Structures are given as structure tokens and as C-alpha cells.
Amino acid sequence: MTDSRETFEARLRQVGAERYHDLHPFHDRLHGGHCTIDEVRAWVINRYYYQHSIPMKDAAFMSRVEDPDLRRAWRSRIEDHDGTDTNEGGIRRWLRLAEAVGLDTDYVASTRGVLPATKFAVDAYVRFVREKPLLEAVAASLTELFAPKIHANRIEGLLRSYDFANDAALSYFRNRLSEAPKDVAFGLKWVLDQADTQEKQDAAVAALTFKTDVLWAQLDALWAAYVDPARIPPGAWRPDEGLALKAAS
Template identity: 50%
Template sequence: MPTSELTDAATSVLTPDEFTARLRALAPRYWDRHPFHLRLHEGRLSRHELRLWAANRWYYQRAIPRKDAAILANCPDVEVRRAWRERIVWHDGSGPGEGGAENWLRLAEAVGLTREEVLDERHVLPGTRFAVDAYVTFARTRPWVEAVASGLTEMFSRGLMARRLVDMRRHYPWIAEAGFTYFTTRLQVIADEGRSTVDIVVRNCRTREQQEAAVAALAFKCDVLRAVLDAVDYYS
């Protein structure tokens, strides 16, 4: 094939199906296959390990609405902003004692942590802090559609979350049912969010360069999530 044809093939815009397939092909990089998650689902974590996981995952949970606020600040599309702001409300709640972040705190309490020690972040590991802060910075500094694309881990998370709910109830029966509220409520919205996010990214990535940047953004997010588990796994 002549050089000019190779160049054209490399820069031609992917069809929506091709683009979506490229994004979905990153599924093996998601954190569901991390050794720590495998042990969690097999019931092989100690109470200490579960507490360390919950405290470090809290640092990620508390960063999500800040990431979403950065997307809102950078996005010029009013329709996207209207849809996206609901994510902040879901995590932060409409008032005290509400929202996904509050439900994660209840899980942390159910595994034996006090609310105080979670909120003061005494158990947050350097690797977790570095990775999560890098994710928020990415959302603030990169084009808004790349930041949205980074959140497409939603495509992979529903199956993992449903399985986690089953496995944790089975293997860790000492965790009070109220501790699982985050998962039960999240499962109700995550499928719709994942589909809408794919639609936003596909619709707004109009060049091959934008499409490749979106794929790279999702790969980066997968690396962020795995870095959090790397830190927890090392110190647990």
C-alpha cells in the first residue's frame, strides 16, 4: 500500500461502531481483573484489608463530583451540562445525609471504620492520592470531551458491581446490609449513564485525532483505577 494510502487509513474518522469497539476493547485494562479485586470477590480479604480498601476508595469517591464539576466548567454544550450536573447531585446528594458519597461512608462504617478516620483521610495511601489527584487534574486541564471519555469505565462497571454485591454478601456476612446501599442504588443508574456517556463521546469526537484522544483518556482512567488498587494491595 502506498505511503499516502497508509496515512489516509491512519487518519480517517472511525465509524460510530468502529469507535465504540475501540473503546470497549479496553475492557481488559479495567480493574476487575486486578489481584486485589479477585481476592475480594473470593472472600479472601481480612477485615483490615477491607477497611484499607474502603478508606482509599473513599478518596476516589469524594473526587468524582469535583471531576464532574470540572467537566461542567469546561463544557460549552448546554444540553450536556444539563445532563451531567445530575451526576454531581447523585454523588453529593441534595442535602446532608444523602448521596453516593454518604452511602460509601456507610459502607466504611459497616466494615469497622469510624466516620472521623475516613473523613480525615488518615488511611489514604500516597499512591492513591497521587493517582486520584491526577485524574481530577486531567478533567480540569484536558478538553471536556476527553474528560467525559475517561469516565467510560462505566461501560465495564455494571457487571463488576452486581457481582461484587453478591460476593460480598456471601463471603462477608458480618457486613450490615445498610453498608451495601451504595452498590444497590448505583446499579439503578449506571447502565443509563454508561449509554449516555458513549453517545456524548461518539457525537462530539468528530476527527480521528479526537477519537484517539478519547481512547487514550479511557486507558488513562483504567490506569488510575488500577494504581489505586496497586497501592492498597502493596500495603495490605
């Protein structure tokens, strides 16, 4: 028996209530002002790898979509990250945050210092979207249901706790407060419409669970490398690397 539309949506939302990465202790540390500047820099470097991979994920998704209406609706996600003539885009805004915390933006954009576990997790997400049924690919994006809360908390916490935080540095998060709800309104309706069997509903819930695991794994790796036990793996960023000249002086 298929769950009702309301029950199915509640199941999706429960995944976020139990598993979204706003529950990870690193975010408590970051938003509470307890991170060192090097821990913030490590987070910025590693999160960039995720940010820069999102348009590639969306392009891989669109390459498999035959419905022009779905492609048209999805196209704005790429533009929101890559930018347009009138919108600089999320990737550039993230690099502004990197600049604000004293990092060389060319170094961050090179992704040289990204943790191996971050790469594995993010690459797994891109591969998931490229290979899985379209329903599961869209369902995995529904972590956006839970994003506005974490962005609002992040803006408030960073402004309160860190000297680098200002409107320019945090513009990525402010823009996502309006972009994410638009995306998720479409994505949620599409998933609710398309998941018309119990098997499809279960697959959608599993896909969203997978995506929360991707986000959580990135923070686990960050914590282990830079907080406790602070064991940085070979090749990953070290605090004396990748700094802007002003920060290094």
C-alpha cells in the first residue's frame, strides 16, 4: 500500500529532523564562535569542493532529462552557482568568503588541499545523480528543505563571533535564503508527484538519506583532521598553506 502524499512528505522531512548536518557538533562549534580561524579556513576549503561540484552534478542530471519542462526548471540551479551576466553566482560568493578568512582564492579554487574523504563523499554524490533514476536524483537534492534554517543560524552566529564576518563575506548564505526555497518547492512537488508506488517512495527516502550521509561524512572528516584528534592526512591543507599575502604576513 502506497503512503498518502502527506505521510510520504512527513517521511522525507523526518530524514532531515534526524540526520541533517545541522546536528553535527562541528556546526555548533562554528556557529558558536568556538572554531579557530584555521578550523574555519579548513571548512571553507573543503566546502568549496562541494560548492564547485554542484553545477557539474546538475549538468549530469540535465543530460539525462528528456522532458524540456524539467530541464528548463532545473537550469536555474546551474546559473545560481555558476553565475550569469546579472548574478555573480554562488561559487564566486564562496570565494569571497575564502578571501575574507585570509585564504588565497586561487589556492581554494584549485581544490589541492581538500580532504580525501571530502572528495570521496562529494564525488559519490555526483556519481549518484549521474547514474540513479531521475526520481532518486531529485529526491537527493531535497536536503534543501532543511537548508534555510542552517543558513540563518550561520549568518547570525558568524556575525556575532568572528571579525571576518560581514555582509560581503556572508553573501553566499544570504542569497541561498531565497534561492533554496524556490528550488525545493519545485523539487518536492516533483518527487511527491512522481513517487506513485511504495517502492518509489522508499527509494526517494533512501536517496535523501544518502545525501544526508554525504553531508555528514564531510564534517566527520573535517572534525577528525582539524579538531580531534587533529590528524591531517597526506596532501590535505595545512594551516601554513594557501594563505593570502596579507594573512601570511
